[in-house]
Amino acid sequence: MNYCITMRKSPIIKIAKTLLWIIGFLLIVVGGLYPIKNRDVLLVVDIDGETESIMVTAEEMQLLHQIKLPYSGSETTGIKEIRFYRHFTSLCISKISMEKFDEYAYIDGNELVFNENTLKKMKELSTSVISERLLYVEVILAGIILVWILLNALDEKINPKNYDNHGPIYEIKRFANDLVKYQEYIIFSARADLKAEVANSYLNRLWWLLEPFFNMLVYVVVFGKVMGRSVENYATFVFSALLMWNYFSKTVNYSVKCVRNSRDIVTKIYVPKYVLLLSNMVLNFIKLLFSLLVLVVMLIVFQVSVGNAVFWVIPAYIVMIVLSFGVGMIFLHYGVYVDDLAYAVGILLQMLMFLSGIFYEMITALDAPLNEILLCFNPVAVFIDTMRNALLNNRVTNVPLIGVWLILAILLSYIGIHNVYRNENGYVKVI
Amino acid sequence: MYDNLALEVQHVSIDYRDLTHMSLAKSLRKGEVRRANVVRAVNNISFSVNQGEILGIVGRNGSGKTTLLRSVAGIFQPDEGVIDTHGNRVSLMAIGIGFNANNTGRENILKSGMLLGCKMSYIKEHMDEIIEFSELGDFIDRPVRTYSSGMYSKLSFAVTAILDTDIMLVDEVLSVGDEKFRKKSFKKMEQLMQSDRTVLIVSHATNTLEQFCNRVLWINDGQFMMIGETDTVLAAYNESMQL
Numbered sequence: 001m002n003y004c005i006t007m008r009k010s011p012i013i014k015i016a017k018t019l020l021w022i023i024g025f026l027l028i029v030v031g032g033l034y035p036i037k038n039r040d041v042l043l044v045v046d047i048d049g050e051t052e053s054i055m056v057t058a059e060e061m062q063l064l065h066q067i068k069l070p071y072s073g074s075e076t077t078g079i080k081e082i083r084f085y086r087h088f089t090s091l092c093i094s095k096i097s098m099e100k101f102d103e104y105a106y107i108d109g110n111e112l113v114f115n116e117n118t119l120k121k122m123k124e125l126s127t128s129v130i131s132e133r134l135l136y137v138e139v140i141l142a143g144i145i146l147v148w149i150l151l152n153a154l155d156e157k158i159n160p161k162n163y164d165n166h167g168p169i170y171e172i173k174r175f176a177n178d179l180v181k182y183q184e185y186i187i188f189s190a191r192a193d194l195k196a197e198v199a200n201s202y203l204n205r206l207w208w209l210l211e212p213f214f215n216m217l218v219y220v221v222v223f224g225k226v227m228g229r230s231v232e233n234y235a236t237f238v239f240s241a242l243l244m245w246n247y248f249s250k251t252v253n254y255s256v257k258c259v260r261n262s263r264d265i266v267t268k269i270y271v272p273k274y275v276l277l278l279s280n281m282v283l284n285f286i287k288l289l290f291s292l293l294v295l296v297v298m299l300i301v302f303q304v305s306v307g308n309a310v311f312w313v314i315p316a317y318i319v320m321i322v323l324s325f326g327v328g329m330i331f332l333h334y335g336v337y338v339d340d341l342a343y344a345v346g347i348l349l350q351m352l353m354f355l356s357g358i359f360y361e362m363i364t365a366l367d368a369p370l371n372e373i374l375l376c377f378n379p380v381a382v383f384i385d386t387m388r389n390a391l392l393n394n395r396v397t398n399v400p401l402i403g404v405w406l407i408l409a410i411l412l413s414y415i416g417i418h419n420v421y422r423n424e425n426g427y428v429k430v431i
Numbered sequence: 432m433y434d435n436l437a438l439e440v441q442h443v444s445i446d447y448r449d450l451t452h453m454s455l456a457k458s459l460r461k462g463e464v465r466r467a468n469v470v471r472a473v474n475n476i477s478f479s480v481n482q483g484e485i486l487g488i489v490g491r492n493g494s495g496k497t498t499l500l501r502s503v504a505g506i507f508q509p510d511e512g513v514i515d516t517h518g519n520r521v522s523l524m525a526i527g528i529g530f531n532a533n534n535t536g537r538e539n540i541l542k543s544g545m546l547l548g549c550k551m552s553y554i555k556e557h558m559d560e561i562i563e564f565s566e567l568g569d570f571i572d573r574p575v576r577t578y579s580s581g582m583y584s585k586l587s588f589a590v591t592a593i594l595d596t597d598i599m600l601v602d603e604v605l606s607v608g609d610e611k612f613r614k615k616s617f618k619k620m621e622q623l624m625q626s627d628r629t630v631l632i633v634s635h636a637t638n639t640l641e642q643f644c645n646r647v648l649w650i651n652d653g654q655f656m657m658i659g660e661t662d663t664v665l666a667a668y669n670e671s672m673q674l
Contacts, residue, residue, distance in 0.1 A: 185545035189529070192542060196533030199574060265529045269522065269546055270505035425508035428501065429447055 013155045017148065024144040031136045038126045042085040045069060045112065047078045049394065052112075058126050061119060071112040084125055087132055090399040093372065094125055095364045130369055134376035138404045145411045166422050168414070175417055182275045190282035212291035215239075216298055223359075233302050233392060236295075240391055241358040241384045243291050244317070247284055248324045248380055249349045254280050255328030256335035256342045260431050267431070273424045274417065277328050281321070299391075307394030316387040319402055323379055323409035329416020336427045356380040379405045437519055437598055437629040438480040438503065443512035445473040445498055472498040474653040475512070480598075485623075485630040487644035487661065489637065489668050495653040496633045500600050503631065519597035519629070522547050528587070532576035536567055536586055539575055543590050557593050564619075565589035566612065585612055592619050598629045617642070637665050 038058035045052045052069055082096040082104070096104050096118075104118045149168050156167030198207050216239055224235035255277050259266055262276050299306065335341050355378055362371050362381055375381055375398075382401045389397040447470045473495040480486050490496050502509050503516070504523040528543040540561055544554035562571050565586045570578065578586070591599070620643055623630055634640055640647055640661065647664040649656040651671075657664055 181548070182545075184551045185542070188545060188551065189542055192534050192538045193531060195538075196531050196574075199533045262529075265546060267501075267506065268528045271546055425506070428507045 010155060010158060013151055013158075016151055020144060020147055020151070024140060027140050028137055031140065032133060036129045036132070039086045039129060041122045041126050042089065043067065043114070043118075043122070044083045044085065045071075046080040046083065047071075047073075048080065056122060061123050061126060064119060065116060067114040067118065069112040069114070070110060071107060072110065073107075075107075084122065086125065086129070088400050090397050091131060091401065092363055092397060093131060094121065094368070095361075096121075097364055124368070128369070131372040131376055134373065135400055135404065138376065138408065142404060142407045142411060145415075146407070149411070149414065166418065168418070171418055171421055172414070174421070178272045178275070182272065186275060186279045186282055189279045190286065193279070194283050194286055208287065208290045209294070212243075212287075212294040215242075215291075216294050220298075233304060236298055236302055236304060236392060237388065238359060239298065240295055240388055241356075243288060243295065244320060244384055244387055245353060245356060245358055245380065247288050248320060249353065250284050251277075251281055251324040251328050252331060252345060252349060253342075255332040256345050258328075258332050259336045259427055263431055267428050273332060273420050273427065274325075274329060277325070277332055281325065281328075285321075304392060305394070306391065309390045309394045309396050312390035312396050313387050315402060315406075316383045316390070319406045319409055320380070320383040322413060323383075323405060326409050326412030326416050329413060329420060333416070333419045333423060336430055352378070352380065356384055358384060361385075376401065379409075435482045436479050437482045437484070437517060438631075439513070439515040439517070440479065440499075440503065441477050441513045441515075443473060443476050443499070443502065443509040443514060444471060445495070445502055445507075446470065446510045447472050447498075472653050473502075473509070473650075474655075476650065476653075476655045477512075478648055478658055480629055480631065482629060483627045484645050485632065485643050487640035487647040488631060488633045488650065489635060489640060489647055489665065490650045490656075491635065491672075494651050496650065497602055499650070500602055500631060500633050503598075504600055516598065520548055521598040521600065522591060522594075522596040523600045523602065524588070524591040528590075530575055530583075530587070533574050535574055536565075536571040536578070537562075539586070540590055543587070544594050547591070547594055547596060549594050554594065561589045561593045564593055564615070581609065581612075588616060592616070598631070599623070601630060601632045637669060641665060 038061075040055055040057045041061070042053060042055050052071070054067060054069055056064070056067060079098065079101065081098060082101075083092050084094040085091065086093050104121070105112060105114045107113070153168040156169050160167070160170075194208075198204050201207060203210065216235075219239045219242070220235040223238050258276050258280070259273055265271060265276070266273070331341065331345060335345075355374060357365070357374075362375050362385060365371070366374065375385065382398050382405060386396075386398045386402055389395045476499065478486075488496050488499065500523065501507060503514055504521050505516075506523070529546045530539045530543065534542070537558070540558065541551065541554055545551060565571075565582075565588075567578075567582060567586060570582060575583065575586075620630075624643060630643075632640065632643060644661045646659060647661050647668075648658045649664050649668050657667060
């Protein structure tokens with residue numbers, strides 16, 4: 001442990017970092033303003049799980065007055081919804097639900113005919129490329145952070161003393177070692193805490209199942225019967241999303257108070273502070289598993305048929321968990337120093353909850369530019385949308401967004417770990 | 432005794448800043464933080480401890496003993512200077528590390544043992560020994576919240592006393608429990624003296640230090656006063672304590 005700090009970064013790295021900022025900024029400006037030519041739009045009709053699609057190019061849109069699709073039935077009952085895609089076939093940009101079907105199309109013999117309204121909508125979609133632009137900005141941001149960390153790693157390699165054991169290579173190694181060292185504690189402590197929560201109660205461990213079960217009942221009654229006629233299986237729709245949201249919000253909420261709550265440990269022994277957060281995350285994960293069990297029962301009771309796409313629930317959950325760790329680590333650090341952060345985070349999370357499309361579907365419920373912007377910049381909305389589509393509609397969605405957020409979540413976690421390693425030895429003096 | 436060093440402390444200074452409870456508005460204006468009052472708790476202290484040695488640290492209340500001990504334990508970083516533990520595992524013997532009142536004594540032993548850096552299998556091996564030492568009997572499988580304060584301290588003393596770490600830091604906890612348990616703890620300390628374990632004891636009770644220590648360090652108001660043979664240092668300390 002050497003605490004003498006002599007920071008002298010090599011000038012090449014300094015220049016490279018300045019260049020990185022300039023290039024990154026330019027790329028974002030250019031990407032944001034570059035006149036992209038009108039895109040082709042893919043129109044997909046969902047008929048009882050089967051899809052019928054037609055690609056309409058930007059030029060055709062100007063010429064055509066109507067679009068025809070072969071359709072065998074004479075009634076519209078089989079048709080679930082009409083979706084539009086631009087460049088990414090997993091990134092749905094707009095939807096027409098069945099209630100508004102008559103405005104956009106009619107059945108003529110063996111054909112499904114889409115009228116001018118549809119074409120007008122498609123033209124609008126073709127000129128706006130907001131979600132592609134936002135995705136591009138996110139990729140550039142991730143790139144800048146990644147290169148920044150790589151530059152630091154290079155600097156650390158050239159001159160290890162500069163970083164005083166806070167360079168990326170050292171920290172990642174240390175993180176891996178600590179994880180191995182403390183994994184027994186993390187898991188054991190999560191289980192013990194879980195047990196302690198119900199230790200006094202009469203029904204004891206049964207509560208782990210009873211709590212999500214009664215929660216589910218509330219949603220079935222309130223959202224299934226009283227509200228929600230527009231979405232199929234509204235109770236499942238809300239319940240599955242809330243499970244995911246609750247995990248995220250619990251983790252972030254806990255992280256703010258994490259170090260203060262663990263005063264007993266922190267003031268008596270050295271322990272990497274994220275161990276405390278991880279232990280709580282494992283605890284919540286065990287609870288989540290019980291809730292998921294209830295969800296499975298719910299799916300069986302409501303006879304939701306599940307297909308291959310259901311496996312996309314797993315990556316959605318994994319990225320969500322990594323991101324909640326990353327966000328949690330950043331709040332963990334500031335929560336130590338700033339007293340009122342707990343209130344602020346509570347309010348922010350509540351606002352975010354209603355912007356995450358738990359009670360509604362983002363694409364259909366909100367207007368054109370807003371829904372795409374929210375879906376791109378609110379990661380929780382992306383995870384919920386992907387998870388729910390995979391589970392209830394057997395459809396793979398938002399693949400590029402999940403990919404970008406995975407990278408961003410890992411980078412955010414690294415920044416959080418770096419921040420905490422750098423400052424954790426000062427925490428005891430403050431709490 | 433032995434020649435190889437277990438611990439080296441060089442020119443260590445530790446500051447406390449008065450910024451305990453900040454508000455969001457204040458923290459945004461960073462200047463406020465920088466101008467916070469700085470209290471120097473430990474000022475330029477150097478010493479080294481040999482392998483297997485027992486060093487006492489003596490001083491009045493608020494002289495920075497505990498602060499020094501905590502930074503040796505790695506709980507916080509000194510603002511200046513170097514602390515080198517030569518790769519030894521250090522543990523601060525303290526009451527109830529990571530105890531959860533709703534868990535049983537047994538679960539809490541495992542929990543705090545793992546926080547001290549021991550493997551689960553290792554703790555399980557020594558479980559009986561710890562339970563026996565703690566004199567808790569059947570209470571070990573009851574929630575810790577049902578314990579009396581004496582039982583609580585006995586349990587936590589037992590955990591740190593039995594589970595081996597290379598360097599043990601003791602902060603005035605030898606006075607826990609009843610007369611019998613106290614004698615037992617003293618016996619355990621004597622055992623440790625004979626073993627190869629390095630121990631740092633903080634106390635202002637000079638008779639404890641006389642009994643165990645090879646050497647004693649005296650600090651006053653964060654300043655280094657003297658270090659040397661137990662008798663010499665304690666005599667000087669006692670003299671300064673006279674009214």
